[in-house]
Amino acid sequence: MTDLIFGLVASHGIAIILGITFLSCLAVPVPSSFVMLAGGAFVSSGDLTGWQVVVAAFGGAVLGDQLGYEFGRFGGAPLMARLRRSKRRAQVLNRSRGLIDRWGGRAVFLTRWAISPLGPYVNPLAGALGMGRLRFAAFGWAGEAVWVTIYVGLGYLFASNIVWLAELAGNLMGLVTAGSITVLLGLFLWRRRA
Amino acid sequence: MAKRLRHLWNRHRIILPMFAVALALTAFFAVRMVFFAVHWSDPGNRDLTIEGWMPVRYVARSWHVPPEVLGDALSLSPGDRVTVSDIADARNSDVARIRSELMVAIAVWRAEHADD
Numbered sequence: 001m002t003d004l005i006f007g008l009v010a011s012h013g014i015a016i017i018l019g020i021t022f023l024s025c026l027a028v029p030v031p032s033s034f035v036m037l038a039g040g041a042f043v044s045s046g047d048l049t050g051w052q053v054v055v056a057a058f059g060g061a062v063l064g065d066q067l068g069y070e071f072g073r074f075g076g077a078p079l080m081a082r083l084r085r086s087k088r089r090a091q092v093l094n095r096s097r098g099l100i101d102r103w104g105g106r107a108v109f110l111t112r113w114a115i116s117p118l119g120p121y122v123n124p125l126a127g128a129l130g131m132g133r134l135r136f137a138a139f140g141w142a143g144e145a146v147w148v149t150i151y152v153g154l155g156y157l158f159a160s161n162i163v164w165l166a167e168l169a170g171n172l173m174g175l176v177t178a179g180s181i182t183v184l185l186g187l188f189l190w191r192r193r194a
Numbered sequence: 195m196a197k198r199l200r201h202l203w204n205r206h207r208i209i210l211p212m213f214a215v216a217l218a219l220t221a222f223f224a225v226r227m228v229f230f231a232v233h234w235s236d237p238g239n240r241d242l243t244i245e246g247w248m249p250v251r252y253v254a255r256s257w258h259v260p261p262e263v264l265g266d267a268l269s270l271s272p273g274d275r276v277t278v279s280d281i282a283d284a285r286n287s288d289v290a291r292i293r294s295e296l297m298v299a300i301a302v303w304r305a306e307h308a309d310d
Contacts, residue, residue: 007247010277045255047275160256161242168230175223182220185213189206193198 002166005031009038013048014056021057021148025064027120032061033151033173034166040155041162053152061112061144062137068123069136076128096129104131105139112143113150117177244293246279253278253296259303267299268292 008016017039024032039053083089108126111119126136151169158165202210242248242256250270254261265272268281282292 003245003247007277007279010247010249010252010275011280013275041255042249042252042275045249045252046261047249047251159252160258163242164234168234171223171226171230175220175227178216178219178223182213182216185209185216189202189209189213192205193202 001031002034002163005034006038006162009035009042010047013042014039014052017053018056018060021060022064025061025120025123026068031166031170032057033116033169036148036151037155037162037166037169040152040157041159042155043152044156044159050156054148057148057152058144061148062141065112065119065123065140065144066137068120069127069133069140072124072127072129073133074127076124080128080130093129100126100129100131104129105135108136108139109143112140113147115177115180116147117173244278244289244296246282246289247277249275249277250281250296251275257300259300263303264296264299267295 020035042048043050111122251261
């Protein structure tokens with residue numbers, strides 16, 4: 001699997017990097033982290049050009065994010081209108097609106113890189129719940145910049161063994177994501193333990 | 195404790211199992227992390243076998259030899275991004291043969307530069 005992905009980057013270069021990061025932000029299960037690691041490693045070996053790899057990865061990611069957001073914003077509007085008809089649901093929506101106002105920026109920023117597997121689901125949610133487009137874009141761009149820098153940078157630094165790095169990074173991402181969900185659910189249960 | 199757990203179970207039939215699954219997954223990834231650390235701390239497990247997907251210059255990077263050494267060994271023109279499979283296909287050869295040619299070139303270069 002990793003071999004196949006690395007091979008695609010080796011033969012098709014930045015087009016694959018752009019395509020895969022774009023798709024990954026739309027919840028298509030493609031290994032964008034492997035692609036960026038490979039991109040960084042091939043910059044280090046002289047097979048790809050650094051700024052092109054970074055622009056492709058970043059461009060694909062923010063385009064995918066924005067599309068997911070617009071999808072939630074326009075696709076979600078009728079659904080939201082229907083939900084609002086019930087008073088109780090409207091209350092829940094207003095509360096989640098409050099959460100978005102308070103935590104939305106941080107959530108968007110962190111789900112770009114630290115908990116990136118959740119990113120594709122946050123995008124349409126942010127759009128549907130009415131997070132401002134500019135705010136979403138600002139935190140999103142910042143988060144994707146961190147994400148691209150980490151993965152392309154690690155690939156570049158540890159180029160001589162990206163196979164090892166890919167396994168490690170994949171596992172670490174799983175650990176952080178599962179750990180964050182565990183903590184969130186645990187806090188939820190703890191507050192309702194009485 | 196048991197009473198609290200039962201209380202939680204009665205009120206959160208969905209969240210509690212989700213929490214249990216998330217906790218199990220966290221433990222799984224944590225154990226795997228330790229396994230990786232042990233496995234890769236052995237330097238013998240760190241060398242990358244030359245595979246078809248690797249561009250030749252990447253092989254050079256991975257094995258810490260100058261790219262020209264491998265390019266010359268396979269008489270490639272500099273600047274091309276060709277993978278080991280590309281070369282094998284172009285020469286009606288296979289990856290194993292190209293790999294051994296590269297390994298010979300690497301061994302020779304390393305022997306010549308053993309003092310560095």
